[in-house]
Amino acid sequence: MRGLSRTSLAEVEERFNAVAGSADLGTLADELFSVADLFDREHGLRRSMSDAARPAEQKAQILRVLLEGKVSAAALETVVAAVSVKWARSGDLADALERLGVVAASAEAEAQGRLDDVEDELFRFGRIVASNLTLHRTLTDPAAPAQGKRELLDALLGAKVAPTTLRLVTQLVVHPRGRSLDGGLAEFGGLVASQRQRLVAVVRSAVALSEEQKQRLAAWLRTSYGHDVHLNVEVDPRVLGGFSVRIGDDLIDTTIAGRIEEVRRRLAG
Incomplete structure (x- = not known):
């Protein structure tokens, strides 16, 4: 992100930091990923919520009606903060929410003393996928059902890696958002490292x-x-x-x- 969006992200991060302290961080991460995915699917909603000409209070009210009771208070306040600021491009809104989801998941791993594990596991998983063409094709096939990918990842990683690692890999595989799997793992690995x-x-x-x-x-x-x-x-x-x-x-x-x-x-x- 650059310029206006970078400034807006910093404002949203402030609100996120204020509400995340008392939240279940794993749940918060999942909820922010879900809302980012919602904005990716519903282009009209994303454009409306990132429209700089629409009053922030109006956008906040729409989001409260849409999400209240479906996500935690911390997730709702973070999303409201995100739609209340201006973004250079509409896609930056979803990018920001996904990024904060990674931060929440990383904070959970740090609290569990497993942040180093997550960094190592993301890197090793990337090497495994790069060396196994069949696995790479299966995980990156856009026609493959999302549930099938989730089940495969759970079988491969569920009992072997930190919960945060499985959460982040699943997000990347099920919702690549235009990224290669290698690129996504590197991006998330950098965000995890930035936790420290x-x-x-x-x-x-x-x-x-x-x-x-x-x-x-x-x-x-x-x-x-x-x-x-x-x-x-x-x-x-x-x-x-x-x-x-x-x-x-x-x-x-x-x-x-x-x-x-x-x-x-x-x-x-």
Whole structure:
């Protein structure tokens, strides 16, 4: 989000933070996801609720009539706050609600002491799906029934991951909202990490790193970037030797494969 929508998101986050403290965070996350999905399905409702020319009080009243008794007070107040501000594009309204749903789910995981688990599990699930073409096709098939996808995810992950991980993966699979599954997992992983204001580094290495190596690398990155850094380590024999680290658009490449590619580029130039 940019400009007007970024400012509006900050206002809605203030209201969200004020009401989320006493809420059941898992339920709040599910409800915000549901309302975001409602706005995605009902284009007329979304346009009406994001219409800057319509009085905020009128939009709030419509939402109260529509949602009161169907969602918690915390979810209702968050949604009312979201329709009461102005958005640069109508889709930003649903984006904001989904984003706050991820924040609520992350806060629940943090309260349970499982935030690190969620970050690791989202990353590992992404690698599993990327390496299993049949699973990837099944989960991303737009014609496949949503309930079937839910049941498959519950069978695959239900007893093996944190409840927050299953909640976030299910949201991405059932409601991709125009994203690739890989892109959605990366987006949600970044939002989970931001719960502690941490950066996420994807590390590719030819061999698994020891805990001591991970700690040294994390400490060096923390010093370099001025933030705590969560490491997602991927073992990839194609790197030949050394390792690479990607944080956002930054790439630190010490791999032999990377050096060979650099030599090829220089020769080609």
